[in-house]
Amino acid sequence: MVTRKTVDWFDKRLRFKEPLLFMMERPFSKHATDIKYCFGGISLILFINQVITGLLLSIYYVPTPQDAYLSIQYITFEVSFGWLIRAMHMWGADLMILSVLIHLCIAYFKGYYRKPLELNWISGFTLFLLSLGFGFSGYLLPWTQLSYWATVIVTDIAAGIPYIGENLLLFLRGGMTVDQSTLIRFYSFHTKIIPVFSMLLLTLHLWMIKRRGICVPL
């Protein structure tokens, strides 16, 4: 067949078949259909949803105090399916935090931080913190009264940390007040810095499961 020949032609040069089969051939544990063990996968699907809808929203979003709210209005009311993409991003964010939290609680109470899962636990917990970072930085971006004052309050809370608080406040706000420099900073955190780190950690998190195999419940 033509397709088989084409696949073989590419495989001779790219050698993709072997690692692809390694990713696809996966022995399922008998617990795979148990809802308790599905929250990692649900979190991954929601994360992919956030990536796709987030990339789409970034086509129209403008991270300046003058245009941020207007561009959100434009996305919601003018662009075709803009309301849907924005709602999917917003609800997906809430659901991802929820699903990650459930995943974390199950891992904690089942003791999945013990040998040989220590690195999975550490990377997973860091991913949880990064998810909260996504939520915190994304909340400011619509530049509404609610998101503005929420950011003022939360950064003020960060300022209350002894010794490092004042520097942390400057790091988060990029100045003394929440203004243009905070908005562009949070936009960069939300769409560039945190995604890079979370995708690296997520690859590690999943790679370890593949290499070691899913552990039977301890």
Place this chain on the structure above:
Amino acid sequence: MDEKTTVKLVRRGFFRVLADWCLKFILLVTAGGGAIMSLSFMFPPRKLMQRLTGWVPTVDNKGLKKGEVAQVMFNGTPVYVLKTPEDKLFCYSAVCPHAACIVQWSTDDQHFKCPCHESVFDSLGNPSGGPATEPLTRLELKTDETGKIFIKLV
């Protein structure tokens, strides 16, 4: 698949096959619908692509000084309303007929100048220097009783 496997459809297997096809259908509709919606999201809304035509209001006659122009944007390109020192009104499209750059009005020597290839046009829109051979596109113009200047877009 190298070897063909035939599965005999038994009565108890019917709903399993049906559920399998239903799942495939739902997946296909979701993927296809998502792709179509994402693609249509990336195009600007239709109403932004409509062109403005006919008589449109621009500036007030009183607010325009002699020997100066008012620049107004229509359909993404600027239009100049010029009042000559003899108190005559003209309206030109700012698009240079040579290579479609936007010409600028110079109050000092009362000429339109193109920044790209240094074409020069006089206050009547005729080329008086540079590579341009055609005059600037002239637009019809009228003033109503309140002194508002209207131009006709084509």
